[in-house]
Amino acid sequence: MTDSSRRRGGRRPSAPGPEDGWLVEVAEGASRDAGGVPVELLGDYLPLLADAAAYGRQVKRGELDAVGLLGRRAAEQGISAGRVVQLYLSAARRLWQDLPIVVRSRDREAVRAAATAVLQVVDEAVATLAEGYAVARRDLVRREEALRRELIDDLLRGDSDLGTLVERAEPFGLDLARVHQVALAAPSRRLPDAEAAISALEAVVFDRLGDRDVLVATKDGLLVVLAPADPAAAGRLSSAVDASNELGRLMHRELSRLPRGRPWRVAVGRGHPGLYGIARSYEEAREALAMAGRLDADTPVVNAHDLLIYRVLLRDQPAIVDLVQAVLSPLTQARGGAAPLLDTLDAYFATGTVATESAKRLHVSVRTVTYRLDRVKTLTGYDPADPAHRFTLQAAVLGAKVLNWPQEPLPNPG
Known part of the structure; x- marks a missing residue:
């Protein structure tokens, strides 16, 4: 390659002609190396490498954009990024091995200049390819995420067309x-x-x-x-x-x-x-x-499953409000209010009506527990130890928890 041709920016056409059959062989070999990645994903990459080696021509912006589009196409086809990059690197390696056919020079500087030009094209092309691939993958992920979100919304709503x-x-x-x-x-x-x-x-x-x-x-x-x-x-x-x-x-x-x-x-x-x-x-x-x-x-x-009883209670809120009002409202007359007595009842029922276990859970003495249970019996007329009264009391306590009473006032049952 002469200095005058470098100054003029001389080059041969990028599209392979009849004399470029060796580029077809390089492309096919690179495809095999990459596990059968289609040679179409190389586009004009090989002619660009050959131009760089023979004429020192740099890649133009439009040509790099075309490589980026090929990266996007590879992502859309579901080809892994590693295999696409392998295709490009293998193509560059195979082309360089065959370059003596094209660049017939034993001059060390000429070979060094050709290698530098080729490596620059490889660097820019592979970087652009990977960038295009990444952009396409992000787009695909966003698209899939949007489809996933729409699907989950419709599934959870349950009123969409089954087919x-x-x-x-x-x-x-x-x-x-x-x-x-x-x-x-x-x-x-x-x-x-x-x-x-x-x-x-x-x-x-x-x-x-x-x-x-x-x-x-x-x-x-x-x-x-x-x-x-x-x-x-x-x-x-x-x-x-x-x-x-x-x-x-x-x-x-x-x-x-x-x-x-x-x-x-x-x-x-x-x-x-x-x-x-x-x-x-x-x-x-x-x-x-x-x-x-x-x-x-x-x-x-x-x-x-563990909260089914609360779902049952909430299905008839007026009834549960009436139950809490009728059974537990007298507890507000106790010193300290209804909350300590409700907590004691809740622990008592949760531990199988065992006062000692209730005391451990509440961090109080057993005597305190029995005293509070007696106060509940006195104020409400329901005995927590009596099986005939226990169900009513426990249902009322569960209802109070659902309604967050006495921390909040009871809703209007009407």
Whole structure:
């Protein structure tokens, strides 16, 4: 290559001509090296390398943009970034090995100049290729995230067309005929980095349950996990509860490792079959989450099954308000108010009506517990130790917890 040709910027056409059959061989060899990546993804890369070696020509902006588009195309075709980069590097290596056919010079400076020009093209082209690939992957992730969010919204709402949902759910590996359960995770404050939380949950849930019939997304500031429930466990209470506990503990353990969002609270709905079962499980998990916060539950993982009694009570709020008013309102006459007596009743029933265990839970003496129980009997006329009175008292205490009484006034029963 002469100095005058360098100054004039002389070059041959980028598109391979009949004399460029060797470039076709280089492309095919590079494709084999990269595991069969289509040679079309090389575009005009090889002619650009040959031009750089023979004429010292630099790559133009438009030519680099074309390489970036090829990177995007590779991502859209689902080809891994490593294989695409391998295609380009292998093409450069093979072309350099065949360069003596084109650059017939034994001059050391000429070879050094050619190598420098080729390496510069390789550097710029591979960087642009990777950038285009990354942009396409981000776009695909955003698109998938939007589709995932729309799908989870429709699944949890439960009123969408079943046929359409089946088609939309299939790419995510969901079989809507199976038994599913929904779990919700609430951070202590505003949801932290949602992508990090979703990635953390996906990694551990997929590892445990597989990547089919599992969907992780966000909704209304909560993390949502849709997971399969054991269909054989449907109707078998102990197995169903164990499965819910396992999913809840799994989620809480993984989320607690994140730097933000702690302490987390997780609520798990029961497993139900079909599309409408997903919406039902979601409603159960949402109610359980709200109820756990209302009751100030000290457990980080709650199951809808464990709070079924509260759902029953809330279905007829006027009746439960009337029960609390009729049975427990006399406790407000006690010194110190109704709260200490209610706490004692709650601990007494929770420990199987054992005064010594109630005293340990309340951090008071046994004598204090028995005194308070006597005060309840005197003020209300209901004896906590009498089985005939116990159910009424316990239902009223549960109702008071649901209504957050006496901290808040009772709602108007009318």
